[in-house]
Amino acid sequence: MAGRIAVIEDDSPTRDYVVRALEGAGFTVDAVAQGAEGVALVEREHPDLVLLDLMMPGVTGYQVCERIRKGPASHTQIVVMSVLEGVEEKVKALELGADDYLVKPVATAELLARVRSMIGRGERLRQEGARTNGRLVALAGAKGGIGTSTVAVNLAAAHGMKKAHSVVLADLAVPVGTLGIMLGLPIPEKWVWREFVMDGAASVHRLSSYLMRSPNAPLRLLPGVRQGSPYRDVQPEAVSAFATALRGLADFVVVELGNQPSPFVPPVLRQADAILVVVEPEVVSVELSAHLIDRLHKGGILPDRIRLVISNPHGSLQLSRSEVITALKTEVVAAIPYQRDEFSAASKRRVPLVVQQPQSTAASQFEELSRAMAQV
Numbered sequence: 001m002a003g004r005i006a007v008i009e010d011d012s013p014t015r016d017y018v019v020r021a022l023e024g025a026g027f028t029v030d031a032v033a034q035g036a037e038g039v040a041l042v043e044r045e046h047p048d049l050v051l052l053d054l055m056m057p058g059v060t061g062y063q064v065c066e067r068i069r070k071g072p073a074s075h076t077q078i079v080v081m082s083v084l085e086g087v088e089e090k091v092k093a094l095e096l097g098a099d100d101y102l103v104k105p106v107a108t109a110e111l112l113a114r115v116r117s118m119i120g121r122g123e124r125l126r127q128e129g130a131r132t133n134g135r136l137v138a139l140a141g142a143k144g145g146i147g148t149s150t151v152a153v154n155l156a157a158a159h160g161m162k163k164a165h166s167v168v169l170a171d172l173a174v175p176v177g178t179l180g181i182m183l184g185l186p187i188p189e190k191w192v193w194r195e196f197v198m199d200g201a202a203s204v205h206r207l208s209s210y211l212m213r214s215p216n217a218p219l220r221l222l223p224g225v226r227q228g229s230p231y232r233d234v235q236p237e238a239v240s241a242f243a244t245a246l247r248g249l250a251d252f253v254v255v256e257l258g259n260q261p262s263p264f265v266p267p268v269l270r271q272a273d274a275i276l277v278v279v280e281p282e283v284v285s286v287e288l289s290a291h292l293i294d295r296l297h298k299g300g301i302l303p304d305r306i307r308l309v310i311s312n313p314h315g316s317l318q319l320s321r322s323e324v325i326t327a328l329k330t331e332v333v334a335a336i337p338y339q340r341d342e343f344s345a346a347s348k349r350r351v352p353l354v355v356q357q358p359q360s361t362a363a364s365q366f367e368e369l370s371r372a373m374a375q376v
């Protein structure tokens with residue numbers, strides 16, 4: 001079993017010994033000597049497990065535990081390794097969120113056995129817990145150029161800005177994904193997770209290795225399909241397993257499905273807690289959305305999982321909010337106003353509007369959307 005481990009230990013001989021033992025057993029290891037650095041490392045890398053010393057100068061192991069549990073990497077397994085062998089210390093560490101406690105010195109064989117067992121447990125919990133803890137929100141538009149990608153990026157970013165959540169944004173738009181470009185990420189030339197949906201050997205762990213951390217927004221991106229990629233060839237069972245794995249990637253997973261049919265759409269819609277249909281307040285978009293919503297209903301999607309987001313990238317004054325609601329008989333959860341200069345400036349800098357201009361009216365609508373989606 002491979003896995004990524006963060007070692008937080010101030011004593012350098014112990015740190016070197018642990019790193020050598022873990023690397024020797026095939027784990028990928030990052031090691032730091034200070035608590036604050038450790039928390040930053042864990043929040044950045046989302047390792048499978050943290051091996052944590054308690055007594056450290058500055059931020060102690062107890063505080064590290066507490067901060068990890070309150071932060072975006074709260075699902076990480078934490079194993080404390082300390083010379084403190086009193087019941088009181090053990091209880092305190094466990095109460096603050098440690099999953100296991102080892103008393104130093106620890107024999108290599110026991111260290112490896114515990115680490116393997118805790119990583120296995122973490123993986124099982126993530127997969128089981130995905131359904132109850134993680135939220136999967138899918139976005140689709142019935143037409144191109146109506147701001148679907150903008151809504152996806154800003155919803156994910158707004159959610160990520162609330163520190164308590166880990167957020168993944170998955171770009172499943174075809175024939176080509178644009179979210180990487182929008183977030184200023186060096187997008188891979190190939191469709192990197194292709195083999196994942198081809199061989200069907202799905203696991204959350206494997207899928208998460210394709211995620212890219214955005215420098216411009218508090219989220220991780222599953223980069224999109226590339227131009228010309230043979231996305232139609234994938235097997236339905238493999239795509240179903242893929243959709244299940246998507247759920248386990250984070251507390252909150254936003255999936256952009258774009259506006260074209262693809263093999264990804266049906267399984268993701270089946271798994272989604274909420275489906276946001278992005279609609280522009282003008283007659284063509286509304287009419288196409290009516291057809292889309294009708295197809296969803298016929299496909300067995302219950303109406304209460306579908307919501308509307310009104311997006312107005314062209315400043316249309318054709319239809320009011322209530323006219324859109326009447327035409328589509330679906331609840332509107334947010335209406336993003338036309339803000340040409342604000343969106344243009346954010347887009348040019350490749351930063352989501354909610355990050356670049358958190359005080360804007362549009363940002364407050366994305367906030368509202370994020371709040372509504374936390375409850376679905």
Ligand SMILES: Nc1ncnc2c1ncn2[C@@H]1O[C@H](COP(=O)(O)OP(=O)(O)OP(=O)(O)O)[C@@H](O)[C@H]1O
Nearest residue numbers: 144145146147148149150312313337338339340343
């Ligand atoms: N509310 C808004 N006000 C002003 N401009 C906006 C608004 N929403 C989006 N835009 C701008 O409109 C353009 C199209 O947005 P976006 O790429 O999100 O649409 P899309 O539906 O995903 O398009 P595509 O079909 O090409 O994937 C972008 O330049 C974006 O910055």
Ligand SMILES: [Mg+2]
Nearest residue numbers: 148149173178
């Ligand atoms: Mg788009």
